[in-house]
Amino acid sequence: MLFRFFTYLALVVASPSLHAQFEARQVHPLALTPDGTRLLVANSPESSLSVFDISNPSRPAPLLIDEIGTGLEPVSVRARSNGEAWVVNELSDSISVLSLTERRVLATLSVPDEPADLVFAGGKAFVSCARNSLLRVFDAITREPVGTIPLNGVYPRALAASADGSKIYVAFLLSGNGSTILPRTVAPAQPAPANGLPAAPRTALIVPASDPRIQHTVVDHDVAEIDTTTLAVTRYIGGTGTHPFDLAVHPQSGELWIANSESLNLVRFEPQLRGNFVRHRLTRVPLVGAPVVHDLNPSVNYSLLPNEPAKAIALAQPTGLAFNADGSRAWIAAFNSDRLAEVNTADGSVLNRVDLRTGGGGPAAMRGPRGLVLSNGGTRLQVLNKFSNSITTLDTASRAILSEIPAGSYDPTPAAVRAGRGFLFDARLSGNGTNSCASCHLDADRDGLAWDLGDPGGSMVTVKGANLSAHNLMLRDRTLHPMKGPMITQTLRGMAANISGVTQPAAAVTPKFHWRGDKPSIQSFNSTFSNLMGGSQIPAADMNALAAYLNTIPHHPNPNRNPDRSLPTSFRGGNASFGRDLFNNHLVSHCVVCHPLPAGTDNNIDLSREVDGTQNMKNPPLRTVYQRADLYNPAPGAQSLSGFGLGSDGTGHELPRSHFYQLDTIDSEAELANLTAFLLCFDTGTAPAVGRSVTVDLLNRSSAAVLAEIALLESQSGTNCDLVVQGRAGGRRFRFAPASLKYDADRSSRPSLTRSQVLDLLGGGDSFTFMGVPLGAGPRMGGDRDGDGIPDADEAIPATELGLIPAGADFSWAAGAGDWTPESAISLEDVWSPLNGAPSTTGPFLRLERPRTADGREFFRLRRTW
Structure with a gap:
């Protein structure tokens, strides 16, 4: 008998350094190859696809066999065949087409902003592009684009296909619930306070869109159905839920099922909403007739707080949905509860629950089940846990957890994220287990709604502000009433970069939170855990951990800016560069007086009269205006995709004047168009080059377009991004050094190479992907993956x-x-x-x-x- 031993070392590159995490909004991060032998996992923190062998049913855990680099923040994966997978990269705005047999990227397909999901049907690949409200369609074989489908809904994400491939369905995450805002000029006065305070300010009122006082239409488009042959939208489906997270087609009946949450923002005042502001459901859409809703928590007594029995079983925020083969059972991933649920599809009842937090522990021990697939003939459920970046394997017969393993061989998630993230998402911190901060701040972002969290029994609040618009630096008391009226949910992203850097009184520019600036720090929100969520305040150390986590999340780049971060001279009928000059001219527009660059806020609390309001307001940052524009139009007879606009209370929709300002002197239509263009191109703090990528092989390495793209990334490196090269050929990764204009390899003994020398390494079956990554991430992603100071190929x-x-x-x-x-x-x-x-x-x-x-x-x- 002869045995020989052979060790093979594949070269890689990465390095110690910053890891910028953008809180990837995973949709379908797990998939199986058609033969069922491979489990594909979108490893968001590591920007890669992990491939696991699951062909041996006697092995309790999947076996990691490959990790293939993708774009930044992969959120969904689908297998086109046993040898090819397509990965959706949310931050890179791209699709990575991967060869599973050659272990490399075959092509990178550019798509519009924030792609979310992909599904194959009718010989085509359909990609949901959330910020642009459209689907981009490719030929699944040639990868050539074959069409674009505009969608009449807000933030399309999850996709599903019918069994015969003739239809696909796309869910709009921010579809709303038919609520909208009645402006304060026509809304009735607020009720009298309950504790002898002064009369409440006149505010707007949240009402159903069917209210006779509302003269515009708010569409209720939760899901779109699309014909895969004609690429036409055949119908929109409403009445299924405020936030549809996932959807699946029943394997026998063909009915559509939707995992969703329903927000109760029509209920007024925080005391009435305490522990009772969201429902978590499954909605069945019959082939004929109205949707049928199944409450996942039907036994919860919301009037009882604290409710420990409810906390022990509650299912919050269902983000994953999978049917067994005959459709008699559905499995649900309850993301904010750390639980799985087995549901009887005949009546929607919950049969079994599985707690994934097996070792106990608090929010820092959260798994965060996000996506799931049934494998091995339905005998096992594979679950991707977003927070622990792990895979749990469950025996579906015994409901026993067989294993939990890492989703990849290395996880660069910063310690601050691991320690603090759970406090935002963990529904077990609420009084009944049904809600968390993330019930409204979905993935640390917005829910697209306004809420009236005023308190008729509350107390007046005093904060400091200066009359900076009058160039007066003296700090004065600003008195705020507890009955503040409706306010739209603000994002929790990009908070670390909201200081303008303008010289102002320290008390004026210190970050303040809420629309009115009545919270001096993130730690000030501790009362929310008791006052709104119905639980108990958490220790100060935990609030510090939450604050540290929130300060790690940047904004995505603004796709309206040029790739080199400059402003376009032609955008929606205006010149954004001219608009910036107008914005910064305090003698003309006065915009810059309250909204100085770079974030668009001086964090001061201004007097209400300056914006024609009834309450003193903090100047909000302008970095996400492009995400919220054009969704709301209250003009009589107009149609709105959202019931809420740009202003603090959900009114305000016209740019550049989203609010009245008494010193505004711009009247020229051309100047207004220029200023609007600038606001829609406002820099988010993250450069457009971050995530931008191009894949090069032997066939296209001389392409003028490819070389121009590489040159663009090189020009941005060191200023707006780092530039890395990932792939196969003569090593695995390189990092561009702007000072030398050369590429440093992942082995210390290798000389630095010019771009031409790197491209000369390519042979048949090889490819390189040049990609812009956040500043500081280049060393890790381009030479020292685990950050131990040893180049990867020297390990x-x-x-x-x-x-x-x-x-x-x-x-x-x-x-x-x-x-x-x-x-x-x-x-x-x-x-x-x-x-x-x-x-x-x-x-x-x-x-x-x-x-x-x-x-x-x-x-x-x-x-x-x-």
Whole structure:
């Protein structure tokens, strides 16, 4: 018997440094190859696709065999075939087409802003592009674009296809619930306070869109149905829920099922909403008739707080939905509860719940189940946990957790994120387990709604502000009433970068939160856990951890700016560059007086009369105006996609004058168009080059367009981004050094290369992807993946041992070598196959016994997964 040992080292690149995390909005982060032998996982923190072997049913955990680089923030993956997968990159605004057999990127397809999901149907690939409210359509074979489908809804994300591929469905995450805003000029006065305070200010009122006082139409488009042959929208479906997170087609009936939450923002005042402002449901859409809603928490007594029995079983924010083969059962991922649920589809009842927080612990121990698929003939449920970046495998018969393993071999998630994120999302901190901060701040962002969280029994609040618009630096008391009226939900992203840098009194420019600036710090929101969520305030250290986490989340780039971050000279009928000059001219527009660059806020609390209001207001940042424009139009007879606009109370829709200002002197239509263009192109703090990428192979490496794209990224490197190169050929990753205009390799002994020299490494079957990454992330992503100071290709090869036993051989390798996968082959020229048996642990080694082969010969190796 002859055994030979062979160790294979695949080169990679990464390095110690900053990891900017954008809180990826995962949609379908798990998929199976058609033959069911491979589990595909969108590893968002590592910007890669993890490939696991699940072909051995006796192995309790999937076996990691490959990690293939993608764009930034991958959020969904679908397998087109056993050898090809398409990955949706939310931050890179692209699709990575991957060869699973060659372990490389075949092509990078550019798509509009914030793509979210993808589905194959009718020979085409449909991609939802959330910020642009459209679907981009590609030929699934040639990858050529074949059409664009405009959608009449807000933030399209999750996709599903009918069994025959003739229809697809797309869910609008911010579809709303038919509520809108009645302006304060026509709204009735607020009721009298309950504790002898002065009369409440005149405010707007949240009402149903059907209210006779509302003269415009607010559409209720939760889901769009699309014909895959004609690419036409055949109908819009409403009445299914405020926030549809996922949807799936029943395998037998063909009915559409939607996992969703319903917001109760028509209820007025915080005391009435305490512990009772959201419902979590499954909605069934019959082939004929009205939607049927199944409450996932039908037994919860919302009037009882605290409600410990409810907390023990509640299911909050269902983000994943999967049917078994006959459709008799549906599995739900309750993201904010850390639970899975098995549902009887006959009546919508919850049959079983599985707690994924197996070791107990508080919010820092959250798993955050986000996506799921049934594998191995439906006997196992594979679950991707977003917060722990892990995969849980569940036995569907016994509901026992078989394993939990990392979603990849390395997780760069910062410690501050791990420690603090759970406090935003964990519904177990509420009084009944049904709500969390993230019930309204979806993925630390917005819910598209306004809420009236005033308190008739509250107290007056005094804060400091200066009359900066009058160039008066003296700080004065601003008195705020507790009955503040409706206010739209603000994003929790980009908060660390809202200081303008303008010289002002320290008390005026210190970050303040809420529209009225009545919270001096993130820590000031601790009362929300008791006053709104119905739980208890959390320790100060936990609030500090939450604040530290929130300060890690940047905004996405503004797609309306030029790729080099400059302003377009022609945008929607205006010149954004001229608009910036107008904005900064305090003698003409006065915009800059209250909204100085870079964030568009001086964090001062201005007098109400300056914006024709009834309450003193903080100047909000302007970095997300482009995301919220054009959704609301209260003109009689007009149609609105959202019931709420740009202003603090949800009114205000016309740019550039989203609010009245007494010193505004611009009247020229051309100047107004220029100023509007600038506001829609306002810099978010993240450059457009971040995430931008181009894939190069032997066929297109001389393309003028490809070379121009690389040159653009090189020009942005060191100023607006870092530039890395990932792929296969002569090494795995490089990092561009702007000072030398060369690319540093991932091995210390390799010389730096020019761009031409890097491209000359490409041969048949090779590809490189040039990608802009956040400043500071280049060393990790382009040379030292684990940040230990050792270039990736210089890392030591793991220890291995090979022994002979009577029945064959045993192969052992270092237990800590998580980024190496064991393989075997009958000959060195043969195809290498994963050793997917269940290894035993012997001291510091994993050990796997192999039976004798037919000819008594077998080769073994470790191969790096990336």
